[in-house]
Amino acid sequence: xxxxxxxxxxxxxxxxxxxxxxxxxxxxxxxxxxxxxxxxxxxxxxxxxxxxxxxxxxxxxxxxxxxxxxxxxxxxxxxxxxxxxxxxxxxxxxxxxxxxxxxxxxxxxxxxxxxxxxxxxxxxxxxxxxxxxxxxxxxxxxxxxxxxxxxxxxxxxxxxxxxxx
Numbered sequence: 388x389x390x391x392x393x394x395x396x397x398x399x400x401x402x403x404x405x406x407x408x409x410x411x412x413x414x415x416x417x418x419x420x421x422x423x424x425x426x427x428x429x430x431x432x433x434x435x436x437x438x439x440x441x442x443x444x445x446x447x448x449x450x451x452x453x454x455x456x457x458x459x460x461x462x463x464x465x466x467x468x469x470x471x472x473x474x475x476x477x478x479x480x481x482x483x484x485x486x487x488x489x490x491x492x493x494x495x496x497x498x499x500x501x502x503x504x505x506x507x508x509x510x511x512x513x514x515x516x517x518x519x520x521x522x523x524x525x526x527x528x529x530x531x532x533x534x535x536x537x538x539x540x541x542x543x544x545x546x547x548x549x550x551x552x
Contacts, residue, residue, distance in 0.1 A: 445547050452543055457536040462499055464540060465489050467508065467533035470525035479512065479524035508532060 449461045459467070469488045472478050480488075486496045500523060503509040508529030514520035525533070 445544070448543050448547060449540060452539055453536055456539055457532065459532065459536055462489065462491060462495075463503060463508075464533070464536055466499060466503060466523075467525060467529055468537075470509065470523065471530055471533050477525045477530060479522040482511070482521045482523055485523055503529070 446461055449464070453459045453461060453464050457464075466485065466489055469485055470477065470480060482500070485500075486493065489496060489499075491499065500509060500511065504511055507526055509523050510526055512522050512524070514522060
């Protein structure tokens, strides 16, 4: 096999692994225990505590490395990831839709977009047909920063998914 085929094979393997991890982390959990019994409530609370611990460790690790190596917070990266699409033109997203995807309060989201806009990583526009609607799009500088930071983010996810499993 040639080097290009090997590289493509590795990228596909990695994409499959990331998809499986995403499915595992986002899969709804169905609990069939009797929640009226104290032991079941304690087990549920313990599972919740473990989930929150994994989330906190992953978020902190992402935040530390992305900030140190790329000058992006984990929330900055998440917004750029939601806006990025390969190709010559970057699509724009309605602010309300983007806000739902990044899991922040409305005020924190608004401050984040303002900060990214001031840094030249995103741009906001108002809808010409409905002045109440605003759109956000990633800039070329934002896409470049995202593409530089993406391998770091993926490496941390791989590293922490191995230690968690």
